Each structure stands twice: as C-alpha cells, then as structure tokens.
Amino acid sequence: VSALDFLSTDRAVTDGGFAPVLKSSLERRQREAGAAFDERHGWLVPVSFPGEEAHLAAVGLVDLSHFGTIEVRGATEPVSEEGVLVSYRVRAGVDLVLCEPKDTFLVRSKLARRHAFVLDRTAGYATLAIVGPHAPDVLRRLTHLHELPASGPVAHVAAHVLERDGGYWIVFGQEYGHYLWEAAMDAAERFGGGPVGVDAIGGGAR
Amino acid sequence: MGPCQGKLCHLNSIRVYAKETRMSEEDIGTTTARPPWTPVSMGLLAGRGHTPAKRTSMHHRSKDMGATIFWTGVWRRPHSYTQDTQAEAKAVHDSIGIIDVSTLGKILVKGPDAGAFLDRLYPNRFSDLKTGRIRYGILTTDGGRIFDDGTIARLSDDEYYVTTTSTGADGVFEWFEWWNAVWHMDVELANVTGQVAAVNVAGPNARRLMEKVCDVAVDNESFKYLDAKHAHIAGAPALVLRIGFVGELGYEIHFPSPFGEHVWDALFAAGAEWSATPFGLEPQRILRLEKQHILVGQDTDGESNPLEAAMSWIVKLDKDDFVGKWSIEHVQERGLQWMLVGFEMPNGRAPVEGGQVVVDGKSAGRVTSVRWSEQLQKTIGMAVVPIQFAEDGKTFDVKIDGTIEQAIVRTRPFFDPDGERLRS
Numbered sequence: 001v002s003a004l005d006f007l008s009t010d011r012a013v014t015d016g017g018f019a020p021v022l023k024s025s026l027e028r029r030q031r032e033a034g035a036a037f038d039e040r041h042g043w044l045v046p047v048s049f050p051g052e053e054a055h056l057a058a059v060g061l062v063d064l065s066h067f068g069t070i071e072v073r074g075a076t077e078p079v080s081e082e083g084v085l086v087s088y089r090v091r092a093g094v095d096l097v098l099c100e101p102k103d104t105f106l107v108r109s110k111l112a113r114r115h116a117f118v119l120d121r122t123a124g125y126a127t128l129a130i131v132g133p134h135a136p137d138v139l140r141r142l143t144h145l146h147e148l149p150a151s152g153p154v155a156h157v158a159a160h161v162l163e164r165d166g167g168y169w170i171v172f173g174q175e176y177g178h179y180l181w182e183a184a185m186d187a188a189e190r191f192g193g194g195p196v197g198v199d200a201i202g203g204g205a206r
Numbered sequence: 207m208g209p210c211q212g213k214l215c216h217l218n219s220i221r222v223y224a225k226e227t228r229m230s231e232e233d234i235g236t237t238t239a240r241p242p243w244t245p246v247s248m249g250l251l252a253g254r255g256h257t258p259a260k261r262t263s264m265h266h267r268s269k270d271m272g273a274t275i276f277w278t279g280v281w282r283r284p285h286s287y288t289q290d291t292q293a294e295a296k297a298v299h300d301s302i303g304i305i306d307v308s309t310l311g312k313i314l315v316k317g318p319d320a321g322a323f324l325d326r327l328y329p330n331r332f333s334d335l336k337t338g339r340i341r342y343g344i345l346t347t348d349g350g351r352i353f354d355d356g357t358i359a360r361l362s363d364d365e366y367y368v369t370t371t372s373t374g375a376d377g378v379f380e381w382f383e384w385w386n387a388v389w390h391m392d393v394e395l396a397n398v399t400g401q402v403a404a405v406n407v408a409g410p411n412a413r414r415l416m417e418k419v420c421d422v423a424v425d426n427e428s429f430k431y432l433d434a435k436h437a438h439i440a441g442a443p444a445l446v447l448r449i450g451f452v453g454e455l456g457y458e459i460h461f462p463s464p465f466g467e468h469v470w471d472a473l474f475a476a477g478a479e480w481s482a483t484p485f486g487l488e489p490q491r492i493l494r495l496e497k498q499h500i501l502v503g504q505d506t507d508g509e510s511n512p513l514e515a516a517m518s519w520i521v522k523l524d525k526d527d528f529v530g531k532w533s534i535e536h537v538q539e540r541g542l543q544w545m546l547v548g549f550e551m552p553n554g555r556a557p558v559e560g561g562q563v564v565v566d567g568k569s570a571g572r573v574t575s576v577r578w579s580e581q582l583q584k585t586i587g588m589a590v591v592p593i594q595f596a597e598d599g600k601t602f603d604v605k606i607d608g609t610i611e612q613a614i615v616r617t618r619p620f621f622d623p624d625g626e627r628l629r630s
Contacts, residue, residue: 020442117316117394
C-alpha cells in the first residue's frame with residue numbers, strides 16, 4: 001500500500017454500509033440534458049441521452065471521465081502495456097496513458113513495477129470525446145491545435161487532444177468540466193450535435 | 207528593451223522617428239523582428255463567449271443548499287449559505303460547521319531529496335518532520351517576502367503532501383518546479399489541486415461526526431492535533447489532516463474529487479443530529495480572524511517579511527540556507543520597523559480594510575483585516591503598525607470616515623488563545 005493510494009478512485013470500500021459513488025464533473029450538466037445513468041465500476045456513467053442518434057449523425061459529445069488516466073514519469077520510450085488504450089507522450093519522460101475503467105488498477109500496478117513514478121490521475125482529469133462527421137468542425141471551434149496528439153489551450157483551458165477512432169478525446173482538468181461541457185455543447189449544437197451516451201459508441205472504447 | 211523585445215514598440219518607434227525626422231517609413235526600414243502574432247482560427251473567434259471557471263466537485267451541492275457563489279480567482283466558491291454569516295460562524299463554535307476547501311493548492315513532493323528540497327524552499331524545517339505529522343509553513347521569495355503559506359504533511363520517508371493558498375496553487379507549483387530545475391535534486395513534483403477535493407469539518411461535535419464516517423480511531427489520543435492519517439471517509443479513500451484554520455477542533459478531509467457529492471452528503475447525513483451546518487468563505491474569514499490566522503495577500507503584501515508579520519518563530523536562521531534567508535537576515539540586522547498585530551475597537555466601529563493607521567496625523571501603517579465577531583461581541587482586526595506600538599494593550603489611531611478612533615493592540619488570538627479547543 002502506497003502513501004499515495006488515497007488518490008486512486010478504485011481504493012474505495014463499501015464497509016460500514018457506505019456505497020461510494022464516483023461522479024464526473026460533467027454529471028450535473030448531463031442530468032439536465034436528460035441523461036440516463038448506470039453505475040459501472042463505481043462510476044455513475046451517462047449511458048444514453050434523448051436524441052443521441054441524431055447527434056451521432058452530426059457530432060456527439062461523450063463523457064469518458066470514468067476511464068483510467070495514469071501518469072508515468074521517467075520512461076525512456078513511449079509507454080506501452082497490456083490494457084492501455086491510448087498512450088500519449090506529453091513530453092520527454094512524461095507519459096499519460098488511458099485505459100478502460102475495469103483495467104485501471106491492473107494497468108497501474110503493472111506500470112508501477114516497471115517505472116519509478118506512476119500516479120493515478122483518473123480523479124484529476126475529465127475526458128470528453130468528440131465523435132461524428134462534424135467532430136473536426138467542433139474541434140476547430142474550440143482550439144487551434146491541429147497536429148495531433150497535442151497539448152495546449154482548448155476553449156482557453158489547458159488540455160491534451162488525442163485522436164481516437166476518427167474522433168478526438170479532450171483530456172483536461174476535471175475542475176473545468178462544467179465550463180468545458182458548456183463550451184463544447186455550444187460548438188456542437190451549431191452542427192446539430194449534442195450529448196451522446198457511452199453505450200451508443202460501444203461503451204466508449206470502440 | 208522591454209518585455210516585448212521590440213515586437214510591440216518597434217513599428218511605433220519607426221513611425222515616431224519618421225514623423226520627427228520627416229523621413230519616410232520605407233526609407234527608415236525595419237528589422238525582421240516579427241510581431242507576437244499567433245494564428246487563431248476563425249472557428250475559435252466565432253460563437254458565444256465563455257469564461258473559464260473552475261468548480262469543485264461539491265459546487266452543485268452547495269448551490270442546492272442555497273449558497274451564494276462568487277469568484278475567487280478562477281474558482282467559483284460559496285461566499286455563504288445564508289444572509290446571516292455570523293450564524294454560520296456561530297454554528298462552527300457551537301456544534302459543527304462544514305466547508306468545501308477543495309480550492310486549496312495541493313502538491314505532492316516525492317523522492318529521496320524531498321525533505322531537503324522543502325528545507326531549502328521554506329524558512330523552517332521539514333526533513334525532521336515525523337511520518338504522519340503536519341507542520342505549518344510559509345514561502346518566501348528571494349527577497350524574503352511572504353508569498354504563500356500552507357501545511358506540509360509527511361506521508362512516508364520520501365513523500366510529502368503540501369497545501370498552498372487557493373489562489374497561489376499554480377504559482378507555488380511553478381516556483382517548486384523552477385527551483386527543482388535549478389537544484390537538480392532527486393524529487394518528483396505533481397500538482398494534484400483539481401484531483402483532490404477537501405472538506406473541513408470543524409466544531410466541538412466534529413469528532414462525534416467523524417466517528418460515524420471514519421474507519422480509523424479519531425479520539426484525541428489516537429488522532430492528535432497535527433496528525434495526518436489515511437482513512438476511508440464514508441468508504442472513500444482519504445487523507446485526513448487534523449488542523450484548524452477556523453480555531454475549533456477540526457478535521458480536513460482530502461479525497462479524490464469525483465467522490466465529492468458522496469462524501470458531502472454522507473457528512474451532512476452523519477452530522478444531522480448535531481445540526482451540522484455548511485459555512486462559506488465569509489464566515490471562515492470571521493473565524494480565522496478570531497484566531498489571528500493570517501491570509502496571505504490580505505494581511506501581507508509584496509513587502510511583508512516573516513519577522514515583521516509576527517512569525518519570527520517560523521524562521522530557522524540556523525539552517526544552512528533557504529530561499530530568502532539572506533534578505534531575512536538583513537531585516538534582522540537593520541531592526542524591526544513594523545509589525546502585524548491584532549487589534550480590537552473599544553467603541554465597536556470598524557475601519558475599512560486598507561484604511562490608515564495614523565501617528566501624529568500622518569499615515570503610518572494600514573488595517574489589513576476587520577470583522578465584527580458575534581462570538582466575541584466586538585470588532586476585531588489586524589493591522590501593520592510601527593514597531594513601537596506592537597505590544598499587547600498599547601493603543602494606536604485609525605481613521606474611520608475622516609475621524610480618528612482608537613484601537614487596542616492584541617498580540618494573541620482573540621479566541622481560544624492557548625489553542626485548547628484545537629487540541630481538545
């Protein structure tokens with residue numbers, strides 16, 4: 001057990017009659033948009049939204065904040081490990097890897113055996129996927145970043161932008177979740193887009 | 207050459223020169239310096255304007271409970287939950303108050319040199335701090351000026367958990383990174399400010415509440431004042447710090463942000479039998495002033511040094527070195543000229559914050575903080591005064607609406623001066 005274990009969302013216990021539930025920082029806005037939620041791997045996950053099929057045909061915004069996000073430092077080569085969905089070299093010696101929620105503990109443990117500094121950042125980042133044919137248009141309205149993956153301002157806040165399955169994953173500080181959701185929704189609605197639940201894109205890891 | 211390195215002033219200079227010499231701009235020519243233009247896509251310019259705002263993971267719960275939200279830096283925070291801020295402060299003194307302090311900066315310092323690194327940054331020592339214990343620290347610039355403060359908890363031999371002020375979080379992290387690059391020490395730094403939410407549960411019944419939600423013993427013997435312990439709070443993993451900015455028995459609970467609403471709800475459910483009350487930033491300011499706990503940036507300014515901010519006890523000049531040591535030694539050698547003191551107003555009138563301290567009809571200092579304390583039934587404050595006034599019971603003049611009023615110096619906390627309630 002590490003002294004930094006308390007930073008990991010998967011260290012919760014259900015002793016004493018408590019049932020800790022994790023919520024994304026976008027949750028309130030999604031609830032207002034009519035999201036249906038399901039509890040998965042300890043997280044309250046927005047699985048569907050009204051009108052999501054139409055949104056998906058234009059541009060959909062999908063909250064993937066429940067995906068595991070792990071920071072690795074000191075690796076000489078880009079980090080790879082079984083279970084890692086995306087590995088992004090932020091800068092020399094600093095890598096960010098994303099994995100499915102069910103794999104977070106396993107991936108983190110494996111990485112910790114090979115690297116001296118591994119920090120579970122799941123609680124620190126929100127991840128917003130932009131999917132659909134108008135995804136590039138929405139991204140252009142949010143940021144000047146275009147050589148991807150890249151790090152820089154997205155709607156004026158620091159973020160990492162990754163390419164994934166023909167769309168984009170914006171990984172940013174979770175404390176900006178409410179704000180960035182509003183900014184992204186504003187951009188998406190102009191193209192007939194809107195929120196989409198994770199089930200509509202195969203659980204998010206398609 | 208200014209900060210723009212000629213990129214902004216260059217063209218204007220050519221035009222001024224052309225006008226004065228009656229030469230054409232073309233004949234004068236220009237350099238190849240490029241203006242600081244960064245391409246911006248049209249897409250970025252289009253659309254409704256949005257103002258980036260940070261919100262804690264309990265923000266919406268606070269709004270649900272009636273909080274008045276206001277800006278503090280880039281954060282949206284509860285100012286108070288009712289119109290009666292004194293009642294919120296009183297709830298902390300009488301039973302239990304709960305405040306969202308997630309905005310505090312939080313930095314991990316990890317590595318074999320972590321203790322030595324902090325020893326170089328802070329005027330006091332952290333390498334001798336025992337695992338599981340907490341110590342207060344202030345940060346000073348190279349010029350020995352106070353620019354931030356917070357607590358430092360030692361989590362293991364090579365891991366420390368540092369908190370900073372809310373508005374200072376990013377600046378302190380950059381400061382740490384900069385010095386780490388300069389000193390080449392074996393230290394890793396991580397800013398976990400947004401990642402970790404924090405709630406302070408304070409008041410005489412705080413322990414009773416904690417007994418219902420915490421899976422480690424919280425009695426005074428097992429969990430002492432300035433202890434830091436790992437625990438689960440309502441099942442959520444947490445680091446619990448026994449500290450007390452607001453002057454009552456208190457537990458500051460740090461946990462992953464996405465558990466925010468769960469933990470918040472569990473604390474209020476557990477505290478319902480003692481009428482646990484949410485309190486905002488304004489009641490917190492009353493409470494901390496009763497203890498004369500400083501607010502960096504409010505009670506200090508760009509010229510404040512630890513010795514003249516009544517914190518000589520924190521400065522360990524016997525250390526080999528720390529950032530600002532030379533400058534603080536210089537202050538000591540030249541002698542103290544000012545002092546930050548507490549004061550109370552015998553007639554109850556309140557000078558404005560930033561108001562003048564007056565000596566012989568001339569401005570000779572400033573009032574930094576003022577509040578009415580319902581608990582103490584008096585107007586209390588802090589002020590920077592000339593050193594000759596910095597003794598308990600001495601009086602000095604302040605200007606209120608053009609008239610001179612007398613203030614009485616109080617160098618010890620107004621409330622619980624011996625800290626018995628904090629340590630209870």
